[in-house]
Amino acid sequence: MWKIIGHTRAVRALQDSLASERLPHAWLLTGPMGVGKTRLALELAKALNCTGDERPDQVCVHCRQIEHGTHPDVAIIERPEGKDSIAIQQVRELRTTASLRPFQARFRVYVVAGAEALTLQAADALLKTLEEPQVQVVLVLTALDVSGIPETVVSRCRRLALQPVSEAQIAGALREMGQDETRAGRVARLAQGSLGWAVRAAKDARLVTRQEEALDQMARVPELRLDERLALAESLTAGKRERTEVRRVLEALALLARDLLLTHEGLEPRLVRIDQRDMLARQVRSFSLAQIRDHLQRLKGAMERLDSNVDPRLLLEALLVEMP
Numbered sequence: 343m344w345k346i347i348g349h350t351r352a353v354r355a356l357q358d359s360l361a362s363e364r365l366p367h368a369w370l371l372t373g374p375m376g377v378g379k380t381r382l383a384l385e386l387a388k389a390l391n392c393t394g395d396e397r398p399d400q401v402c403v404h405c406r407q408i409e410h411g412t413h414p415d416v417a418i419i420e421r422p423e424g425k426d427s428i429a430i431q432q433v434r435e436l437r438t439t440a441s442l443r444p445f446q447a448r449f450r451v452y453v454v455a456g457a458e459a460l461t462l463q464a465a466d467a468l469l470k471t472l473e474e475p476q477v478q479v480v481l482v483l484t485a486l487d488v489s490g491i492p493e494t495v496v497s498r499c500r501r502l503a504l505q506p507v508s509e510a511q512i513a514g515a516l517r518e519m520g521q522d523e524t525r526a527g528r529v530a531r532l533a534q535g536s537l538g539w540a541v542r543a544a545k546d547a548r549l550v551t552r553q554e555e556a557l558d559q560m561a562r563v564p565e566l567r568l569d570e571r572l573a574l575a576e577s578l579t580a581g582k583r584e585r586t587e588v589r590r591v592l593e594a595l596a597l598l599a600r601d602l603l604l605t606h607e608g609l610e611p612r613l614v615r616i617d618q619r620d621m622l623a624r625q626v627r628s629f630s631l632a633q634i635r636d637h638l639q640r641l642k643g644a645m646e647r648l649d650s651n652v653d654p655r656l657l658l659e660a661l662l663v664e665m666p
Contacts, residue, residue, distance in 0.1 A: 343400060344385045346378060347515050347537055348507040355502060356386055360397070365390075366500040367475035370457070370483045370491075373504030375645075376536030379484035380418070380455050382504070384408055387416045387451035390480060404447055415447040420455040428460045433467040440471055440479045450479045457483040458490030458646075465492050472498040486646060506535020516544050534597060556594035563665055564628065571662040579655040588654040592645050595661070599638050602626050606634060633666045640664060 344353050352371075359365050369386070371379040388398035388405045398405045407413035419436055421428050436452055444450045454460070460468065472481065472495065488496045509530045515537065516526035521544050532553050533540035543549040563571060578587055605626045644661050648654065
């Protein structure tokens, strides 16, 4: 039983590959932040190494060790905290251990989480592993999309695109965690398809509060003068965690743009911030449908650039200035 919420097609594709015994040695899972890419990669690692009848059975020693992050043959390679990239040394260590036989399982599985953060040198080193695959090694790369990964790496992976988890599925998962129906619905709407964020928010009410505060701030941007928008960008990036703060603001802007789009289409009952219906109705009269869609595209591009070495403050300034 795969411990995955949503992503039925992706799970079926992995199951079919396992059943056919023609498993690709490298996968690339793409999709928005928090939709469950790393979780799916780890479920694949369980299925590859499970000793039970139903793979993964979630109870064998391999499944339990992978779930708890203690399996010697399964590793996650990701950008270190406080760093902007995955360094070549991390990939060299992967290559060294990948050349060895698995310690106790059938397969060594390496999850390269956030592969768009690979430096060019690290990507080149990883390419050598992809070009010379070991029989008992499976690589799973995850990324927001393929644009930040060299084509030479992408072309050697089997790709699976994950979509945002539905609001109903997220709300159902939160209710199973013990959240009441009202709070589960509120968090699910704010999550916008990110199950990972929803689970964290269910455990930490401050995340919901901060997201709603960011929404309130961003809702006022269309009415601000240029100097006020620049001052807002400066205040939001004044702390040590400016990249994290800018990501939160971008997510709030995306939620606001979605609500504007729904208002434009007369779908107010589906608004994330139903309490802002009157303000949205007032603002939407100033925007064309094309402007809202263009703004959503700029937001998508900004989120992708934030994972590179772009200056977060300059990124936010440009975005706020360009807002309709």
